[in-house]
Amino acid sequence: MAMGQFPKSPNKVDPIIPSAVASRTSLVWEGRNKIQESKKIIDDTSNRVKNFIQTKLPPEVVKDVDIMASIEDKIYNYINQAYVNMFNRYTVTVEDEMVKKVRDFIDKEELRALARYTPREIVEILDKLAGADKFNTGEVEKSMVNMYGHLQGHIQRGMNDLENETNSILRQKTDVGAFVRGENAYSIVKCVFKDNLYKPKTVTDIKLSINILDSELISPIFHYQTTVEFLLKDTLANHIQELIEREIEKLKEEIIDSGRAELTDGEIMFEKIKAVDRFTDDNNSDPNSRRYSILAKKFIDKIEGLRAEIDQDDYDPLNMREQIKAIIDDENIRNRGFNTAVNTLTSILDTSKLGYQVCDNKKNARDCYIREYEDEDETQLPDERYAIRLVYFDQAQIRELKRVYDTRMGAFVREVESVWDVVEELYQRRKSSFFGLKKTVLDFEDLANNIMSKRWVKDRGELMSDPDEIRWDKLRFRDQINTFVEKNNRTYTVEVRNTAQRLRHLKDRLQTMYGYQNPVERVVCDERLNLLEQQFNKFIYEINPHHLQPGLVLDVDISTSKRKQYMMKGMANVLNEFLHGVSKGFADAAFATFKRRRSTVRDDSEMAFGEITEDAHHKAISTQYASQTVESSSSSSPEPYSPPSLPSEPASSQESGVRGSADVTPKSYDDKLKDMGLKEL
Secondary structure (H helix, E strand, C coil), X not given: CCHHHCCCCCCCECCCCCCCECXXXXXXXXXXXXXXXXXXXXXXXXXXXXXXXXXXXXXXXXXXXXXXXXXXXXXXXXXXXXXXXXXXXXHHXXXXXXXXXXXXXXXXXXXXXXXXXXXXXXHHHHXXXXXXXXXXXXXXXXXXXXXXHHHHHHHHXXXXXXXXXXXXXXXXXXXXXXXXXXXXXXXXXXXXXXXXXXXXXXXXXEEEEEEEEHHHECCCCCCCCCCHHHHHHHHHHHHHHHHHHHHHHHHHHHHHHCCCCCCCHHHHHHHHHHHHXXXXXXXXXXXXXXXXXXXXXXXHHHCCXXXXXXXXXXXXXXXXXXXXXXXXXXXXXXXXXXXHHXXXXXXXXXXXXXXXXXXXXXXXXXXXXXXXXXXXXXXXXXXXXXXXXXXXXXXXXXXXXXXXXXXXXXXXXXXXXXXHHHHHHHHHHHHHCECCECCCCCCHHXXXXXXXXXXXXXXXXXXXXXXXXXXXXXXXXXXXXXXXXXXXXXXXXXXXXXXXXXXXXXXXXXXXXXXXXXXXXXHHHHHXXXXXXXXXXXXXXXXXXXXXXXXXXXXXXXXXXXXXXXXXXHHHHHHHHHHHHHECCCCCHHHHCXXXXXXXXCHHHCCCCCCCCCCHXXXXXXHHHXXXXXXXHCCCCCCCCCCCCCCCCCHHHHHHCCCCCCCCCCCCHHHHHHHCCCCCC
């Protein structure tokens, strides 16, 4: 039997024709009027209920019930609605049961149709052996579903890329805003655009660092060396937070049911804090403490100090310690957070057509390097390239990074000061003897020493050498760091600016001293200055750990062509999708409940058609305009109209007729005398 010979379902859509798609009638009714039948049932039921109520209730009560509508209408509407709801539910139930019966019947017939390709005896044998639960097409159907899912995913990703490209074209963003947009912009720690060292005219180097905090990660990340006890306590803490959330939800429902006002955000926070005492406490030595109500103390004591690995000599699979560790390891709490982040990043790079030749995943260190090319020599690499470092830092690591960063900054400042002293000594020796002649005055210091007294010069030298008296770096005044916040969150803005200015000043000083001459002293100083400048620029290009917080750090180095910007646009899509996949994002709950002040609310922001209301101001303006029109059209000169005076407005505003305006017309000499209360004699 050909496939075209099978009967097809009705293809007609009409609300009136029976059994058509979306029709209100059916051929099964056989010409019966369902509306009349329903009306008859509803009328009879409403009359019975009405007679019963009127018989049982006193007349004065029935009279009060008839307010706003008669009791017959109320009963009729209620019964009509109840009948419609019951009939719809009954119809839906019957239709569902009928669909199930028909579907099962069709499935059986389709299975029997296999005899067209397979002998009926084999079909019957398969039914007798196991039935449809074993011999089915489930795996084939799963494969089809997976194929369609992958196809839909590729289509969706292509649409997302098209949308991102369109948005980029419309925004015309070629700066920091091209990378992380919207709700993820706060996660940027550092983003710097600078010209490439070898191709400054055609290539741009981009440094982007993103910090995702522990509280913002969808799946928390733990170090490989984290103890099993810490993992278990962290899971218990999350469970307690869930229990507190349930208690707060119950409290909200009780408040709503009682008709009271809902809790504010501050009240919810206070209720959560008060609920902590019901689930835990600080007594960690008592086995009957509330902190051990969910999990007994003996289980936690068994895994005290246990880490990811156990020595082979101490390993016993039957011990409670090993069994508890196996249960926790089965949940993969230790590794799943970082593994998910790496999988998300690599899959996005693959689908975004940004391949990579190097993936150095240091799993136990929670550090992953991904580079597009294996070679790290910048002179041999193409203009479009990228390198990504995905690393997780805890509080101890950040503390050590801060210490190393402070040491390196101090070393740079110390080395630059050493070069400063050497160049200053060369300058003093050179100006003391120039071609055998004594140079008396070359700078301000020489002039001061020649014309001022020795006591003045001595006092000035002592004052300039006292660091507590004045913060002077021989170029500018330096900012003093006094507060606790500045000392514990070092920005090094002053040090970086001062060091860079000193390097430029020393180069200018050498050029002034030697001109086009290149003696050994100048060559040595130039080499030292170039080395310090190159290393210092690389140093300040890195992240300042004083402004990192424990969490995931994504450090991206991009080189892109200034004309095409292919890598910059591609990496922008990767970063936004990665942040969407691993971060919860940040939302300020205060804005959800914020009510704007009355002074900032504008009545004209929402406009609608309505009746024009004339206040005193608009009425005064219209009356003034009408009086001016009458004055110009009539030959007589009527008395001019004076608008009503408002106590809150100045006289100039009343005369001009415009609210909030100022009269800037220059006054005459007589008017100025009147304002000052003077009279001309």
